[in-house]
Amino acid sequence: MKTVIEVVGGVILVCPLIALIVTYMICRKMKIKKMHAVGFAADVTTFILFFSVPLALKSIWEISFSMYIIILALLIALGLTFIDWRTKKEIDVPLLLKKIWRIYFILLSILYISAWLIGLSINIVDYLEGI
Template identity: 40%
Template sequence: MKLLVSYILGILIFIPVTIFILSYFIFRKILKKRANQSVRLAADITTFFLFFSVTISIATLWGTRLSLIAIAISLLIAIIMTYQDWKTKKEMKIIPLLRKIWRVQFLYLVLVYNAVWLVGIVQSILFFIT
């Protein structure tokens, strides 16, 4: 049972990279050589999986649950972007604002995902060396 749980966690941790690559190639095929739009759509899909993957990766590596902190940071980003949009534009458009927030979330989560992986790899190397 413990082995099954570790396999499931491992798959969930790797899903964002796989989903990004697969969805990029699928959208590239559908949209016929519109690379920029394919990347944006692939990023939109991957953001959902990154949110869970980052929290699972942190929980797996350090045994702490940071889901509430991740949600709080995501909400803070959304609040800051909404306030900025409200101050700079006369009329706020909800759909473009949500799209911007979602893409900033993607960038934030990719940075955290890569940082967690890098720290995890260094930590594993140090563990095996000592």
């Protein structure tokens, strides 16, 4: 049983798109509206991407990017909080947190796709050099 959980966890870490699709499908089976299901699936996938992106980058360049991603996330949260504070008199914390979390999803998704494409390109070049 422990091995099955490790394999499933490993697959989800390597391919967070699976988590996005499975979470969305589970939400739809539970009769949750499409927009809410997409949002919840993005929220779950964001959490997984916080682990997947540093793992993907480390596998390419053998350097840990975890601290940089955490610092970037904190700077984004501080920046959005400051902007929200300057534009509104009162900060709506749940709405602000939702906004920050969705920006993390977009940013981490772009980083993950970029890392995937860079890793694929490097492997193709290495393969072609070996021919």
